[in-house]
Amino acid sequence: MHPEEGNAGYSYEECRATADWLLAQVDIRPLVGIVCGSGLGGLAEMLKDQVAFNYKDIPSFPQSTVHGHAGRLVFGTLKGRACVCMQGRFHLYEGYPIQKITLPMRIFKLLGVETVILTNAAGGLNQDYRVGDIMILKDHLNMPGFAGNNPLAGLNDERFGVRFPCMSDAYDRDLQQLAFDVGAELGYSDFLRKGVYCVLGGPSFETIAECRMLHTLGADAVGMSTVHEVLVARHCGMRCFALSLITNQAVMDYESEEKANHEEVLETGKLRAEQLERLVSNMVLRIQHNNNNNNNEDDDNDINSY
Numbered sequence: 001m002h003p004e005e006g007n008a009g010y011s012y013e014e015c016r017a018t019a020d021w022l023l024a025q026v027d028i029r030p031l032v033g034i035v036c037g038s039g040l041g042g043l044a045e046m047l048k049d050q051v052a053f054n055y056k057d058i059p060s061f062p063q064s065t066v067h068g069h070a071g072r073l074v075f076g077t078l079k080g081r082a083c084v085c086m087q088g089r090f091h092l093y094e095g096y097p098i099q100k101i102t103l104p105m106r107i108f109k110l111l112g113v114e115t116v117i118l119t120n121a122a123g124g125l126n127q128d129y130r131v132g133d134i135m136i137l138k139d140h141l142n143m144p145g146f147a148g149n150n151p152l153a154g155l156n157d158e159r160f161g162v163r164f165p166c167m168s169d170a171y172d173r174d175l176q177q178l179a180f181d182v183g184a185e186l187g188y189s190d191f192l193r194k195g196v197y198c199v200l201g202g203p204s205f206e207t208i209a210e211c212r213m214l215h216t217l218g219a220d221a222v223g224m225s226t227v228h229e230v231l232v233a234r235h236c237g238m239r240c241f242a243l244s245l246i247t248n249q250a251v252m253d254y255e256s257e258e259k260a261n262h263e264e265v266l267e268t269g270k271l272r273a274e275q276l277e278r279l280v281s282n283m284v285l286r287i288q289h290n291n292n293n294n295n296n297e298d299d300d301n302d303i304n305s306y
């Protein structure tokens with residue numbers, strides 16, 4: 001079999017066709033792309049002058065199947081900055097090929113996006129973390145990747161990026177610092193952390209032994225997303241910033257009565273939604289781009305305005 005037949009990915013031309021289909025229907029030219037994690041879709045609701053598409057209507061797009069992921073691609077402005085926002089993402093456990101769940105990153109790139117902000121819900125492994133903490137990602141552990149499940153596997157199209165992309169700079173350090181600066185101004189320092197996110201395939205939550213192992217390996221939080229998207233976004237040269245809302249404590253102790261569940265994940269999302277939205281929107285306001293074509297006079301520069 002030719003390797004191309006084993007690659008469930010989309011060609012450059014297919015990605016271009018989807019991006020052009022979108023660009024033909026919206027005037028907004030986003031420099032920032034946002035991905036909303038489980039229960040964090042409220043971020044998309046903040047966009048002004050929205051033009052929204054249901055995923056089912058977008059050529060080649062997968063459908064959202066998970067409660068808490070609305071399944072809409074929303075264009076609009078956040079604090080005066082042009083953005084595109086995935087209100088709902090795709091996960092490996094939904095049964096899609098890994099190239100399909102990361103397709104939106106290549107669409108972002110072809111729409112003109114330069115910076116991607118990814119959010120997720122995650123279980124806290126670090127014993128100092130509390131439910132409701134927001135962890136800024138400084139690095140990741142890619143468990144599916146260790147087993148050969150990487151979205152960049154298959155033939156490489158150099159129009160997207162190089163065969164062997166570097167990942168030691170996956171999470172932009174200036175954006176990490178910006179998050180801490182903005183967080184401090186908002187009074188969030190007490191619940192802002194920096195750590196390592198570990199992705200697993202899901203959908204089952206982790207066993208106690210698995211949580212202990214991941215913690216020993218250096219992970220501070222565990223989840224089921226984000227890393228695949230970062231690999232594809234970095235491959236095609238977009239800057240990445242990611243944060244995890246710690247929605248539950250990973251169970252590390254055989255005496256514990258705690259049981260991880262999706263309802264708790266969504267509930268914690270609701271409790272921290274407003275702070276998370278303020279943090280992201282104020283970061284968007286301050287991100288510098290080479291092509292800052294969207295400074296407008298209506299900029300809402302008040303850090304506390306919502």
Ligand SMILES: O=P(O)(O)O[C@@H]1C[C@H](O)[C@@H](CO)O1
Pocket residue numbers: 036037038039066089091119120121122202223224225226261262265
């Ligand atoms: O899309 P994210 O990573 O926020 O979703 C997390 C992982 C699972 O999809 C789900 C578990 O509750 O939330």
